[in-house]
Amino acid sequence: MKPEDYIEGILKSDRIALSRAITLIESKKKEHRLIADEVIENILPETGKSLRIGITGVPGVGKSTFIEKIGKFLTSNGKKIAVLSIDPTSTISKGSILGDKTRMEELSVDPKAFIRPSPTGNYLGGVAQKTRETILLCEAAGYEIIIVETVGVGQSEVSVKKMVDFFLLLMLAGGGDELQGIKRGIMEMADMIVINKVDGSNKKAGERAAKEFEKALHLFPPNENGWVVPVGTASALEHTGIEDTWKTILKFRDLTTENGHFHSNRENQNLSWFREALRERLEQDFFSRHHVRQNLKETEELIFSGKLPVRKGIDRLLSGI
Amino acid sequence: MKPEDYIEGILKSDRIALSRAITLIESKKKEHRLIADEVIENILPETGKSLRIGITGVPGVGKSTFIEKIGKFLTSNGKKIAVLSIDPTSTISKGSILGDKTRMEELSVDPKAFIRPSPTGNYLGGVAQKTRETILLCEAAGYEIIIVETVGVGQSEVSVKKMVDFFLLLMLAGGGDELQGIKRGIMEMADMIVINKVDGSNKKAGERAAKEFEKALHLFPPNENGWVVPVGTASALEHTGIEDTWKTILKFRDLTTENGHFHSNRENQNLSWFREALRERLEQDFFSRHHVRQNLKETEELIFSGKLPVRKGIDRLLSGI
Numbered sequence: 001m002k003p004e005d006y007i008e009g010i011l012k013s014d015r016i017a018l019s020r021a022i023t024l025i026e027s028k029k030k031e032h033r034l035i036a037d038e039v040i041e042n043i044l045p046e047t048g049k050s051l052r053i054g055i056t057g058v059p060g061v062g063k064s065t066f067i068e069k070i071g072k073f074l075t076s077n078g079k080k081i082a083v084l085s086i087d088p089t090s091t092i093s094k095g096s097i098l099g100d101k102t103r104m105e106e107l108s109v110d111p112k113a114f115i116r117p118s119p120t121g122n123y124l125g126g127v128a129q130k131t132r133e134t135i136l137l138c139e140a141a142g143y144e145i146i147i148v149e150t151v152g153v154g155q156s157e158v159s160v161k162k163m164v165d166f167f168l169l170l171m172l173a174g175g176g177d178e179l180q181g182i183k184r185g186i187m188e189m190a191d192m193i194v195i196n197k198v199d200g201s202n203k204k205a206g207e208r209a210a211k212e213f214e215k216a217l218h219l220f221p222p223n224e225n226g227w228v229v230p231v232g233t234a235s236a237l238e239h240t241g242i243e244d245t246w247k248t249i250l251k252f253r254d255l256t257t258e259n260g261h262f263h264s265n266r267e268n269q270n271l272s273w274f275r276e277a278l279r280e281r282l283e284q285d286f287f288s289r290h291h292v293r294q295n296l297k298e299t300e301e302l303i304f305s306g307k308l309p310v311r312k313g314i315d316r317l318l319s320g321i
Numbered sequence: 322m323k324p325e326d327y328i329e330g331i332l333k334s335d336r337i338a339l340s341r342a343i344t345l346i347e348s349k350k351k352e353h354r355l356i357a358d359e360v361i362e363n364i365l366p367e368t369g370k371s372l373r374i375g376i377t378g379v380p381g382v383g384k385s386t387f388i389e390k391i392g393k394f395l396t397s398n399g400k401k402i403a404v405l406s407i408d409p410t411s412t413i414s415k416g417s418i419l420g421d422k423t424r425m426e427e428l429s430v431d432p433k434a435f436i437r438p439s440p441t442g443n444y445l446g447g448v449a450q451k452t453r454e455t456i457l458l459c460e461a462a463g464y465e466i467i468i469v470e471t472v473g474v475g476q477s478e479v480s481v482k483k484m485v486d487f488f489l490l491l492m493l494a495g496g497g498d499e500l501q502g503i504k505r506g507i508m509e510m511a512d513m514i515v516i517n518k519v520d521g522s523n524k525k526a527g528e529r530a531a532k533e534f535e536k537a538l539h540l541f542p543p544n545e546n547g548w549v550v551p552v553g554t555a556s557a558l559e560h561t562g563i564e565d566t567w568k569t570i571l572k573f574r575d576l577t578t579e580n581g582h583f584h585s586n587r588e589n590q591n592l593s594w595f596r597e598a599l600r601e602r603l604e605q606d607f608f609s610r611h612h613v614r615q616n617l618k619e620t621e622e623l624i625f626s627g628k629l630p631v632r633k634g635i636d637r638l639l640s641g642i
Contacts, residue, residue: 037630037632037633040630040632041629041630041633044627044628044629044630047627048627129631132631133630136630182542183542184509184510184541184542184544185506185509185510186542187509187540187541187542188505188506188508188509189505189506212536212540213540215533215536215537216536216537216540219508219533219534219537220505220508221503221504221505221507221508223505266627267625267626267627270624270625270626270627270631271621271624271625273624273631274621274624274631274634274635277631277632277635278634278635278638279600279604281635281639282603282604282607283600283603286603300592300595303591303592303594303595304588304591304592305588305591306365306368306369306587306588306591307365308365309358309361309362309365309454309457310450310453310591310594310595310598311358311361311598312358312362313595313599314595314598314599314602317599318602
């Protein structure tokens, strides 16, 4: 397949062309990357029209089921949605394709939904870059809502926050123990918190938790974009919270579109994506040098234990070049 | 003065030698930097023995008075303390030296206290590096407690968090409006929150605010180091909160020393300082190249508005080298 074939296929919303183009993005071969670059450059004018939603939460919070429910709700309302994921652990398990397919049983066979598991990669930066480019391809293929899913541990949710318009944090009622898995700092990144699995005997505790969180969030500094972060509840069992969540997302979009923050956020994301990618490229070039590879570990050990000043350590690595 | 003179002077706790060595660190002249590097390398074995405390809060929260009070409390208990500041705005006002001296009237004439205003610099990274090195010099000169003060706006408090053992956030009662100045994400970085100016007619509101914050913080994910973030109150007028804050800081130190987090935090800070400084150096080298300087602005504008793909933009800048 030539670049034109991919471009034509994607613009015609052909799933196979789209899948293959994503595979090119994920490939480590240089000739694949060159084709991918040409494809992206050509589809660029057709991108940016979707609503990009990030969803995070610790394992066990019910992310997949929540995404399946909101996904089915959207496709049954005629929307085309794509679900991408960033899972830094997928490199290890190697099972994320099967995992995602079986996890979202209904959505994975829905003709209006496109599900793509996390690309594997050696480091998060690379995975994030690939997901950003995949968002562009999905948009060019006519997907109107892009959901980027991630696990609420490690650094991946910061990456996702930087590539979406709306960032949703799923939590469980109870506080304390359940929060063990979540990293500090995530709560202040959320545009909405949904307490999940609020049903049956868990209902009262869930509703109380929602109220407590709402109160706590009022103590946070306000968002620059004027958005007051709401706390909702949801249950897959009792079919609650899905439509409300969607309405909230639309409210957010309307408010930020009107006050200009939706657009300026996208522009700033473009620029910081560029700067990050550039920095990564410079670092990759540097760290792949022979002298650096030979001396990095020892230098870092001396720095770590405080035996070598930082500036001397840098000189040491730069001197051999 | 030769490097040996600075080293000897600092190790003898000579204030003039210390001040001059800091001036070398802040200098842009290469010959000064070379002397500074040699000084730091030689005093390194004498560093690391202080307790490093970061204090942040928006302008008007009463930072200077709070630091003066806690500083006087410590020096009157026989401790030697240094107060450094990171103020990204000091470059503009150029008045920070006079400002700091007049702000902390008592502390600035205390022989057991050493006050140094924020170094000026073109960018925060550089200022942060200089402050980190200044901490080392102060430690070698025998200062047992180093307070690094910063304004709770912009990015400077993230830098300070990364160079201290304990991070204190000062706030005012009332919530809402007062929080406008504080950036999101700072609350989750704090090891303690102190509601300041809790006196007179403000007392009830202040105590209520402290309780609300304490409750809200329980909803945050727990700290890895096992520390439960407390909320205190303080008043310079009514002389309250200073000793309690200090006791809390000691409790934190004891807990984290015992469970090993105090030490591992220092080691990780060393390593991330090194990696940041290295990255900055690589970027500086890159951005100072003729081709990059000529094309950066145009490239970034195309990226910003979404007219050029990120990878093409990077190729564009790298191609001319």
